[in-house]
Amino acid sequence: TDFGFERVALAEKQARVDDVFRSVAKRYDLMNDLMSGGLHRAWKAQAIAMLRPSRTRPFRHLDVAGGTGDVAFRVLEAGGPQTSVTVLDINEAMLRVGAERAGARFDGRIDFVTGNAETLPLPDATFDAYTIAFGIRNVPRIELALQEARRVLKPGGRFLCLEFSKVDLPVLDKIYDAYSFHVIPRLGARVAGDAESYRYLVESIRKFPSPGLFAGMIEQAGFRHVTHRPLSGGIVAIHSGWKV
Ligand code: SAM
16 A cells, blocks of 8 residues: 555656656757767667567568667567567657658558557557667566567567666776766756756666666566677676566
């Protein structure tokens, strides 16, 4: 009996996240390039290289917290004519930018769904793979998102998560801290007119569980062969698991 306090706190967290992304949607892609010095492209490319969508067989992919479609476009480009992707995000402003960017490029092989990672409005055992890139740390109840991921995957399906992690190199960690706390909010203020949102994002990265702990949560949700791999000195990590 938590008298509903916890429920309110969770709803507040999600509302805060929604404000952030509504406010940055239009400038999101530009900000991503500026803040990561273009590195997010290499990180996403790494995740797609691990995923290797089939070029010859049907491949149904779900990209959760898919925002403006970046990961989805890459999956479609790497896959074959029978690859299709559902982009799901809680924020319509982000999805609208995504749909605009997609245009007519992928003729019907991409669709955009508004929904919450904690309660996916999608049937069981539907997808060959599930990705979530820089999204899971925004989800208030990570355990629920992981359970839902497992539910919508087919047996044999792959879970891949790309997320900011813990920098584990001596000098890089100092540089990274200075960059996160000073440069990013300033960039946010100048380019997106919103320092507060970017301060929030930096904090959410700090609060996210360590890679070992997060791997344990993925196992708890029932995934097997769980692995994680740091990229760029641990600035980000790719976690992988299988539904067997
Ligand atoms: N995956 C994209 C990328 O890598 O460029 C977008 C990442 S963006 C940092 C985080 C996204 O998570 C936002 O678009 C936000 O709306 C979405 N999001 C936040 N909470 C969510 C939730 N509970 N369910 C689904 N999406 C959520």
